[in-house]
Amino acid sequence: MTTKIPSELSKRLQKAQAAWDNELKVLKTSVLTFEAFYNVQKRKEAAAASSSHCGSHLNVEQQKLLEGVKNLQRDVRSLRQEHGSHLTRIDADLLGLYDWTREKVASLRSL
Known part of the structure; x- marks a missing residue:
């Protein structure tokens, strides 16, 4: 016997996956x-x-550029951390969906 996953959860999962892919x-x-x-x-x-x-003008220019590169590297690190939290959220959603499906299948089998 198969159980269909409610369309609301399926849509939520698809949206989360699409958002993750875009990010x-x-x-x-x-x-x-x-x-x-x-x-x-x-x-x-x-x-x-x-x-x-x-x-010395070039040295000042180099310092500005080097500071800009360091800022960009810091931004990349923060973006990686931010996207890591999205992955954790998607994993939690998938586990919740799995648990819900397992409970529904168990309740249908007990009928």
Whole structure:
């Protein structure tokens, strides 16, 4: 005997999965953008270090860029932590759905 899962729970699960997929896609795009920016900044720093005629203005500019990269890295870490909580929520929803389904099947079998 099979039991159909109520459409409300199914819809909720689909919405949660779609939201997770979208958030994961946004996170991946952000990480790739941050990595590309970081690589460009590293190349600029290497080029600036190799040229001996750099002035103090360039050092100030480098400090600003380095601070920006550090801020971006901090943002990436916080985004990863935020998405980890979404995964935990989805896992909890799935476990709740599993428990509910198991209870319904058990009650139907007892009839």
